[in-house]
Amino acid sequence: MNRLFAAWEWLFLSRARLGLAAICLLVAIMAVFSGEFRFDASGDSLLLENDADLRYYRGSTARYGSDEYLIITYTSQDDLFSASSLADLARLRDELLALEGFASVVSILDVPLIDSPRTSLQELQVEVPTLQSEGTDIDLARIELTTSPLYKQLLMSTGGRTTAMLARFKLDPEFARVLHERDVLRERQAFGELTGYERERMRELDEEVQGQRILLTARQQADIERVREILDAHRGRAEIRLGGLPMIVTDMIEYIKRDVLVFGGGILVFLIVLMTSIFRRPRWVVLSMLVCFMAIALMIGFLGVADWPVTVVSANFVALLLIFGLSIAVHLIVRYRELHSENPEKTQYWLVSATVRDKFLPCLFTALTTMIAFASLLVSGIRPVIDFGWMMVIGMAVVLTMAFTVFPSGLMQLAPLAPQPSRVSTGAITGFMARLVRNTPRMIAAFYVLVAVAGLVGITRLDVENRFIDNFKESTEIYQGMVKIDQELGGTTPLDIILDADPAFFVEEVAVANEDDEFEDEFDDEFEDEFEDEFADEFAADEG
Secondary structure, three states: OHHHHHHHHHHHHHOHHHHHHHHHHHHHHHHHHHHHOOEOOOHHHHOOOOOHHHHHHHHHHHHHOOOOEEEEEEEEOOOOOOHHHHHHHHHHHHHHHOOOOEEEEEOOOOOOOOEOOEOOHHHHHHOOOOOOOOOOOHHHHHHHHHHOOOOEOOOEOOOOOEEEEEEEEOOOHHHHHHHHHHHHHHHHHHHOOOOHHHHHHHHHHHHHHHHHHHHHHHHHHHHHHHHHHHHHHHOOOEEEEEEOHHHHHHHHHHHHHHHHHHHHHHHHHHHHHHHHHHHOOHHHHHHHHHHHHHHHHHHHHHHHHOOOOEOOOOOOHHHHHHHHHHHHHHHHHHHHHHHHHHOOOOOHHHHHHHHHHHHHHHHHHHHHHHHHHHHHHHHOOOHHHHHHHHHHHHHHHHHHHHHOOHHHHHHOOOOOOOOOOOOOOOHHHHHHHHHHHHHOHHHHHHHHHHHHHHHHHHHHOOOOOOOHHHHOOOOOHHHHHHHHHHHHOOOOOOOOOOOOOOHHHHHHHHHHHHHHHHHHHHHHHHHHHHHHHHHHHHHHHHHO
């Protein structure tokens, strides 16, 4: 320990400018990579890499369809089935279809109607009637759309006032291919060893997935902004809400950015005002803020180099690092002032060295206990919580390092000023508490027994709720869209039921199908001349 401290003393006290320049160079290098720092709200940032449910979900969406779509709810101010409302709905659909990012838009204008009026199978072969078809009875269509199990509370509310439009994004086949290949390798790694080539390939795929996801998210953000512009142009005729997973992801990323800027900036202003009012000398404010800024810059650069995105859970890490960095700086400032008041004749070198010697171990133990507390998050099994735990463990180490390098080397560049008398503003409060404890110990003990009993009763009444919608304010578009869908369109939590049949079931089905084929062949042989040619000719004529 003595040798380590001697080396530190030589670099950051005897050669303080050299030490400070080395730290500034390191921070400047890491700050270059701050441009790679990013925010993420995708499934990869929320779930563990080898999560079984995530693998099953991706396999299901690959087979049965993706959830990359937007839901637009449309509540007309007039009768929804009036000519003006349907015309406005058609214009909205066409404007959405004109956007390059969408593959299709489904609305009540496009779905088949078989009871408006009743349509036979032969008529369906000729033309599938929709709400815009000639001969469609609007009153019957209203009844069908609000009562049909295919449409009610999906495309149409039961009251007939609100309808939904489904705008599906175009799929990127290359991204889907790369994602599938990477997930296959991850699954193989979870159940066995990968070869050297496979490990290298998985690293390449991870980088490719991240790069393509960034591009995909940027494209979807641009598309969603254009969708919002289109919706704003139609809000004079209807109440329109926007929903869907891509919109939620986009808005959550914006919330994360705003939290980092607003919450971090608010904490920064508060701490500057607090430090100025307490210590009343610019040097203490500048040095303490320099410690915090350099720690945050180093940490952000590290996250950029490691391609480690910030999620909604870890968005407040900047504010936390500010607070922890300032707390260590305050310990150093207070101890320096105490030593300076007691030893006004001592040199700056002696004062700074004694300050660091006195406060290093207490601050180290404080940082270690804080790191252990955040390290407990690593066993949560939840990806964003685990990432947040690691960020804070590493961040605390960075803050401690910056405090005991930047602060002393920076202070060595300044000459000591006249000692400040210590004004103990908390003396009256602590004195009152001491008298209270000394004069009424039994009353205090009884009070805390009651508090403990009340706490135990409260623990038994704790309830854990995981409603996704409660994570957002009522004023947000995410909340308003989800409430609208929950109240009028069947809800925002679909339940997929996937049946995995025994392989023997399919063998039996194939056998039955083969028997049916033999019967069909005999049937076709007997009647093929009478029916087959005529139908084939008509079909060929239609195709031509």
